[in-house]
Amino acid sequence: MGLFNATYRLSEQIDTDVVEGERLARHTSYRIGGPAALYITCHSYHALRRTMEVLLREEVPWVVLGKGSNVLVSDGGYDGAVVTLGREFSRFAFAEDGLTVTAGAGAMLPRLVNEVYTRSLSGLEFAVGIPGTVGGAVSMNAGSATEWIGALVRDVVTYKPGEGIRHYAHDDIAWSYRTTSLPHDEVVLEATIELAPAPKADIRERMERLLTRRRRTQPIGSATCGSIFKNPPDARAGALIEGCGLKGFSVGGAEVSSVHANFIVNKGTARAQDVLEVIRHVHGKVKEAHGIELQTEVKFLGF
Known part of the structure; x- marks a missing residue:
C-alpha cells in the first residue's frame, strides 16, 4: 500500500486538501473514532477523479464520508483514505x-x-x-x-x-x-x-409538527449516530429494546438512551468498543426475548 506515494502526489493537487492522521472523532456526530491515514477533501470533480486515480494506483483503500451522522469509527481509526466532498459538491x-x-x-x-x-x-x-x-x-x-x-x-x-x-x-x-x-x-x-x-x-406547519415530535421522542442534541437498528417487519426496534428493560443500560461512556431505546448515546467518554459492546448486548437480549435478529442501520468503519 503506497500511502507515502499517495500523500506526496495528492499534496500537489489543486482543489484538494490532504491531512495525515486526522482524528475522525472530529468528523462524526458520535464524536468517536481514531485517525484516518489520509483525510482528503476534494473541492471539484476533477480533483475527485485525480484523487481516485492516485488511490487506485497506489492501492490505498478508500471510503467516502459525508457528515458522519450514521457511522461508528473504530478507536484504531481507518488505515486508508477518507474522502469528503467540498465546495463544488455543495x-x-x-x-x-x-x-x-x-x-x-x-x-x-x-x-x-x-x-x-x-x-x-x-x-x-x-x-x-x-x-x-x-x-x-x-x-x-x-x-x-x-x-x-x-x-x-x-x-x-x-x-x-x-x-x-x-x-x-x-x-x-x-x-x-x-x-x-x-x-x-x-x-x-x-x-x-x-x-x-x-x-x-x-409546509411550515408540517415541519414544525414533525420537528416537535422528534425533539420529544429522540435524544436531539446528544452525541449519537441516529438509530442503531433497522425496524424489523411489523415491529419497532426501539419498542423491542425498551421492552427488554434496556433503557439506561451502559458500558463505559455509551448508554442506551432513556428517551428512545434505539439510540445509543455517547455520554462524553465513550469509545467505539463501548458502543459495540452495548450493541451486542442489546442484540442478544432482543433475540433471547423475542427471537428477532435485529439488523444494524449504523455503518462501521475501521473494524
Whole structure:
C-alpha cells in the first residue's frame, strides 16, 4: 500500500486538501473514532477523479464520508483514505419548472430542506431534523418510518473510479428500507429531486409538527449516530429494546438512551468498543426475548 506515494502526489493537487492522521472523532456526530491515514477533501470533480486515480494506483483503500451522522469509527481509526466532498459538491440548481432541484452530494440535507421550504415546495418535510449530506441520504435512502427520499429522486449521478461518470434513473435503482442498490464502489455526485408546490404555511406547519415530535421522542442534541437498528417487519426496534428493560443500560461512556431505546448515546467518554459492546448486548437480549435478529442501520468503519 503506497500511502507515502499517495500523500506526496495528492499534496500537489489543486482543489484538494490532504491531512495525515486526522482524528475522525472530529468528523462524526458520535464524536468517536481514531485517525484516518489520509483525510482528503476534494473541492471539484476533477480533483475527485485525480484523487481516485492516485488511490487506485497506489492501492490505498478508500471510503467516502459525508457528515458522519450514521457511522461508528473504530478507536484504531481507518488505515486508508477518507474522502469528503467540498465546495463544488455543495451546490443546488433549480430547473426552469421551479419544481425540480439538483443537489450536490456534499450539500447539507437540512440546508436543502430549508431551501425548498422558502420556495414553497413540498415533499421533503419528513427530512426536517435529519442530519447529514444529500449524498449520504440518497445512498442509504434516508427518511422517516413511512417516507423516504428515494420516492422523490428522479435520477442520480455517480462516479466509478477508473471508469467515469454514470447516470441512474429512478427505476434503475432498487430503493429499499434504509438501503439502495447503488454500487458501493461508486461515489454519489448529485441527485435530482422532484417536488410539488404547496402553501408555505402548510409546509411550515408540517415541519414544525414533525420537528416537535422528534425533539420529544429522540435524544436531539446528544452525541449519537441516529438509530442503531433497522425496524424489523411489523415491529419497532426501539419498542423491542425498551421492552427488554434496556433503557439506561451502559458500558463505559455509551448508554442506551432513556428517551428512545434505539439510540445509543455517547455520554462524553465513550469509545467505539463501548458502543459495540452495548450493541451486542442489546442484540442478544432482543433475540433471547423475542427471537428477532435485529439488523444494524449504523455503518462501521475501521473494524
